[in-house]
Amino acid sequence: MHRSDLAPDVAEQVLHSHWDTQASVHVFNDNGWFTGREIPEMLQAHVYSGFRYQLRDLRRIPAHQVTKVCFCGDHDDLCRLRIQLVEALGKRANICFSAIDCLEVLPPESNKGAALTVLGRPSGRGYGRMHGVW
Numbered sequence: 001m002h003r004s005d006l007a008p009d010v011a012e013q014v015l016h017s018h019w020d021t022q023a024s025v026h027v028f029n030d031n032g033w034f035t036g037r038e039i040p041e042m043l044q045a046h047v048y049s050g051f052r053y054q055l056r057d058l059r060r061i062p063a064h065q066v067t068k069v070c071f072c073g074d075h076d077d078l079c080r081l082r083i084q085l086v087e088a089l090g091k092r093a094n095i096c097f098s099a100i101d102c103l104e105v106l107p108p109e110s111n112k113g114a115a116l117t118v119l120g121r122p123s124g125r126g127y128g129r130m131h132g133v134w
Helices: 008-016 040-046 075-092 112-120
Strands: 024-029 032-035 053-055 068-072 094-099 102-106
Touching: 008 068, 008 075, 075 094, 075 102
Parallel strands: 032 053
Antiparallel strands: 024 032, 024 068, 068 102, 094 102
16 A cells, blocks of 8 residues: 655645635545535535545644645636645645646645556556556
């Protein structure tokens, strides 16, 4: 099993800074999905899976227990937020859209290419060899 969480200093900065945004904030870790206020419309996409957020003061989640942080809201607002986050965090985090209305703050090594590399390791073959890239 491979895991990659946000560095505690990055999680601390993201959760304890004031960002100029109307987006809702969400934290994910091994214990689930957490947010600071009720957002019933966000549960519609998970009606069949049963995956639900848990209400919690996000600033009280220990920084070493944050896997990723998501901001959900209007795309234009999230684009402006992305600029703020990149300026504040630089290369200490990967800031990317996972959907038009969801901006994620991930560990810098978290991306699809890195995931494919990890998935290709157990058999001793890398992604390229498995898929005939080289």
